[in-house]
Amino acid sequence: MTRHLLRWALPAALAVTLAAPAAQAQSDGLVQRGLRAYQDVQFATAASMLRRALADTLGDGARTQALAYLGAAEVFAGPARRDSARSAFRRLVLLDPRHRPDPLVFPPQVLAVYDEVRRSTKAVRVEAAPEASFRPGGDGGGFIARLYGTSYHEVEVRIAKEDGAVVRTLYVGPVSDSLEVRWDGLDTDGADVRTGRYVLAVASRPSPGRPVVRMVQVPLRADLVALDTLALLPSLPDSLLRPERASLGAGIASLAAGLLVSGAALALPPLIADGTEPSGARFAVAGAVTLAGIVGLVTQPGRVRRRNVAANEATRAAWQRRVDELRVENARRRDAARLTVRVGTPRVIESVGEGR
Amino acid sequence: MKLPVVVATVLAAGLSWGALAAQTGNWLTVGAGATGIRLQSRSATGVSSDVSGVVFGGAGSVAVGPVALELGYWQGRLDAGPGSTQLQDVIDGRALLVLRAVPWLGVKVGTEARSYVTPAGTERWVFWQARIRAERTIVDPSVRGHVEVWRALSTEVNAPQAVDHGQGGEVGLTLLRALGPLWVRLAYGIDDARLTGSARRQTVEALAFSVGYGGGR
Numbered sequence: 001m002t003r004h005l006l007r008w009a010l011p012a013a014l015a016v017t018l019a020a021p022a023a024q025a026q027s028d029g030l031v032q033r034g035l036r037a038y039q040d041v042q043f044a045t046a047a048s049m050l051r052r053a054l055a056d057t058l059g060d061g062a063r064t065q066a067l068a069y070l071g072a073a074e075v076f077a078g079p080a081r082r083d084s085a086r087s088a089f090r091r092l093v094l095l096d097p098r099h100r101p102d103p104l105v106f107p108p109q110v111l112a113v114y115d116e117v118r119r120s121t122k123a124v125r126v127e128a129a130p131e132a133s134f135r136p137g138g139d140g141g142g143f144i145a146r147l148y149g150t151s152y153h154e155v156e157v158r159i160a161k162e163d164g165a166v167v168r169t170l171y172v173g174p175v176s177d178s179l180e181v182r183w184d185g186l187d188t189d190g191a192d193v194r195t196g197r198y199v200l201a202v203a204s205r206p207s208p209g210r211p212v213v214r215m216v217q218v219p220l221r222a223d224l225v226a227l228d229t230l231a232l233l234p235s236l237p238d239s240l241l242r243p244e245r246a247s248l249g250a251g252i253a254s255l256a257a258g259l260l261v262s263g264a265a266l267a268l269p270p271l272i273a274d275g276t277e278p279s280g281a282r283f284a285v286a287g288a289v290t291l292a293g294i295v296g297l298v299t300q301p302g303r304v305r306r307r308n309v310a311a312n313e314a315t316r317a318a319w320q321r322r323v324d325e326l327r328v329e330n331a332r333r334r335d336a337a338r339l340t341v342r343v344g345t346p347r348v349i350e351s352v353g354e355g356r
Numbered sequence: 357m358k359l360p361v362v363v364a365t366v367l368a369a370g371l372s373w374g375a376l377a378a379q380t381g382n383w384l385t386v387g388a389g390a391t392g393i394r395l396q397s398r399s400a401t402g403v404s405s406d407v408s409g410v411v412f413g414g415a416g417s418v419a420v421g422p423v424a425l426e427l428g429y430w431q432g433r434l435d436a437g438p439g440s441t442q443l444q445d446v447i448d449g450r451a452l453l454v455l456r457a458v459p460w461l462g463v464k465v466g467t468e469a470r471s472y473v474t475p476a477g478t479e480r481w482v483f484w485q486a487r488i489r490a491e492r493t494i495v496d497p498s499v500r501g502h503v504e505v506w507r508a509l510s511t512e513v514n515a516p517q518a519v520d521h522g523q524g525g526e527v528g529l530t531l532l533r534a535l536g537p538l539w540v541r542l543a544y545g546i547d548d549a550r551l552t553g554s555a556r557r558q559t560v561e562a563l564a565f566s567v568g569y570g571g572g573r
Contacts, residue, residue, distance in 0.1 A: 250496070257492045261501035265527035265544050272505075272525050273548035273559045279394050281563035282527075285544035289494065289501050289529050296495040303496070 027056040031066045034073075043073040047084075060095070067092035068101050072110045082113070089117040094348075097125050097150040098177070122153040122204045123214045124175060126346055133340040136185030136192045136224070143183040143341045145200055145218070149175040154205040157181045159220070162197050185222075185339040192337060195224045213351060219344030226337030229330040236319045242308035251300040258293015262286040387541070387568025388414035393446060394561040395434055395472075400554050409434035411446060417454065419571070424454035426464065445473040452487065462489045464506075481549065483522050484510040500530045508549075515551060522549040528564075541566045 034049035050070040058066065067088050074085035092099060092114075101114050124147040134141035147155065157171040168188055170181045183200075187193050200218040205211065265286040269278035391411050398404040411432025417424045428450045436442040452466030464487035472479045487506035494501050508522035524547025531540045545562040 246496070254494050254496075257494045257501060261492070261494070261503060261527060261529070264503045264525075268525045268527060268544070268546050269561075272523055272546050276396060276548070276559045278546065279561050279563075281392065281394075281561060282544045282546075284563060285527055285529060285542055288542055289527070292494045292499045292501070292529060296499070300496060305496075 027053045027058050028062055030056075031058070031062050034066065035069055038069050038073050041076075043076045046070075047073040047077060047081075064092060064096055064099055067095065068099075068106070071114065072101075072106050075110050075113050085113055086117050089114045090121055093118050093121045093150045094123055094125070097123065097148040119151045121150045122206050123150045124148060124155060124179075124202055124204055124216060126200065126202055126216050126218050128200075128218065128343045131340065131342050133338055134185065135335060136226075136337055136339045137190070137334070138184065142185060143220070145181050145183075147175055147179040147181065147202060149177060149179070152176040154208050154210075155179070156201075156203045156205075158201050158203075159183055159193075160199050160201050162199065167193060167198060183341075185224075185341075192224060192226060192334075192339070193222055195222060198222055215349045216346050217349065218346045221342040221344065223340045223342075224337065225340075227333040229333050230326050232326055232330075233319070233323050236316060240315055240319075241312045242305070244305055244309050244312060246300050246303045246305055248301045250303070251297040254296020254300050255293040258289050258291075258296060262289040262293070265289065383571040384416070384418050385568060385570035386414065386416040387539070387566045387570075388412075389541070389564060389566025389568075391430060391432075391562050391564040391566075393432065393434060395446070396559045396561075397556065399556045405436065405442065407434040407436050407442060407444065409446075411448070413448075415566075415568075417571075419454070419456075422456045424456065424462075426450070426452040426454050426466070443474070445471075447471045447473070460491050462491075463487070464489065478514075480512075480514050481522075482512040483508045483549075485522070494529075498531060498533050500532060501528065502530070502543075503527050506547075511549065513549075513551070515556070517551040517553065517555040520550040520552045520554075523547065524560075526562075537569055539568050539570075541568065 030049050030053035034046045034053060037043075037046035037049060047070055050066045050073065054063065054066050054070065071085045071088035071092065074081040074088060077084075097118075101111055103111060106114075126145055126147055128143070128145040132141075132143045134143070145157075147157070149155070152174060154173065155171065155175045156169070158169050159167045161167060166188070168183065168186065170183055171179065185193060198220040200220055202216040202218075203212045204214040204216075206213060263286075265282045268282065269276060389412070391413070392408065393411050394406070394408040396404070396406050409432055411430045413428065413430030413432075415426065415428035417426040419425075428448075430448045431446070433443060433445050435444075448468065448470045450466065450468040452464040452468075454462050454464045456462040464485075466485065468483045468485060470481045470483075472481075485506045485508050487504055489502060489504040491500055491502045493499070503525070504527075505525040506523060508519075511519035511522045513519055524545065526543050526545035528541055528543025534540060541564070543562075543564045543566075545564065546559065548557065548559045550557045
């Protein structure tokens with residue numbers, strides 16, 4: 001059984017493995033034959049071969065070359081084939097917006113058609129590294145995408161969730177040749193984005209206010225690895241502060257203390273030396289203490305309690321220290337956060353119309 | 357020194373130094389002034405005297421944390437009035453160990469020795485006493501009042517009779533920060549000592565005015 005499987009499976013696997021390169025080699029051969037037909041001024045034959053080659057698998061370089069010669073062949077095929085020429089050049093412009101046909105190879109009438117197509121095509125090509133890892137909100141770094149424009153037009157570049165909700169607008173304005181946009185991993189409010197799927201959406205408009213004609217959506221997978229930040233302290237509660245001014249109660253307490261001490265002065269002789277005839281000296285002290293109590297009753301309410309003020313200042317300073325420590329700790333935790341963005345295959349939506 | 361006094365003194369010192377580790381702050385207080393003294397003495401035989409005068413002296417204390425040592429000395433002459441020949445000198449000295457467990461309350465243990473010098477001889481009283489002193493700010497932060505009472509744990513006197521008891525008290529008012537670090541104090545005090553069998557009773561009233569420097573305690 002095993003021997004039987006090996007007898008058939010191995011050649012089949014080998015055939016599958018070799019099939020793709022063989023098909024590409026065949027397409028490349030078609031491209032070369034198309035180029036020779038073009039150089040032999042057999043434009044219809046050249047166009048036919050190149051169309052067949054483009055229908056198969058081709059590398060970007062061969063595809064670019066094939067489209068350029070296909071467009072030129074269609075130009076020379078006559079006015080009736082002009083739309084086919086424009087179509088080929090449009091495919092070329094979208095494939096490589098920066099491509100310019102070699103003026104030493106192609107005559108001016110071909111270049112003119114190509115330029116006309118390039119100017120009328122409002123599109124960008126988006127390129128980005130497959131993966132970027134950086135600290136959200138950090139200086140430098142971030143997720144970088146390069147936009148290559150076919151011609152001067154308006155673009156809007158946004159990071160959005162899968163449901164279309166905009167997370168961050170990275171750029172709104174014109175693009176001509178190329179543009180670099182950078183995303184620091186934060187949303188519009190400056191907060192770290194959560195782990196999830198996002199989209200880098202690039203909308204092209206011919207000019208501001210005109211409908212969107214083309215949109216490129218690049219899927220992004222964002223993975224945030226971060227420590228939770230600590231909850232910030234609320235403002236210092238009043239319950240932790242002492243009253244900085246004395247109340248009426250302080251005045252009453254002063255009077256009560258004065259009266260109490262005064263009473264003690266009057267009560268001392270009968271308590272200590274009952275039966276004696278005390279002098280009037282005690283009245284002097286009792287009167288002085290009572291007077292002090294009355295002064296306290298009048299002056300104490302509203303008086304600034306320096307000890308409490310100092311204690312409150314210390315309390316506030318300690319509170320502020322805790323707030324600062326929390327900020328430092330949260331900053332450290334935020335600095336330790338890493339956002340990894342993985343880029344998927346771009347998707348193009350043509351003739352979007354109004355909207356994003 | 358008798359045993360109860362020794363025990364009380366050692367106990368107070370131990371408690372004081374135990375609490376010392378938890379508190380800080382050293383202060384020195386010195387003061388001096390004049391005290392109007394009135395001495396009333398009545399015996400069972402009906403003999404009585406009432407002399408008065410002014411004594412001068414000073415007191416001071418040094419504290420380490422909650423524990424303080426308080427010393428005082430007063431001396432002056434008393435008489436029965438103009439033209440009287442009944443003169444006697446009075447000399448008073450005291451040494452007390454103070455434990456201030458809380459800022460407003462202090463316990464004192466120590467001795468007070470008092471001598472009455474008359475032409476007939478000198479009578480010496482030694483009171484081993486325990487005191488309690490409470491303080492309260494009346495006008496924050498400049499006026500403070502205090503009440504202090506004491507009871508003799510043991511009393512010695514060079515008289516034929518033994519001492520029945522001795523006790524006293526003081527009420528005063530201290531003005532702080534009126535002149536920077538200086539304080540001014542007005543105090544009224546009274547103490548009463550009796551010999552056994554009501555043989556004799558001796559009462560001293562004092563109105564003291566003093567000025568000092570430091571903590572004002």
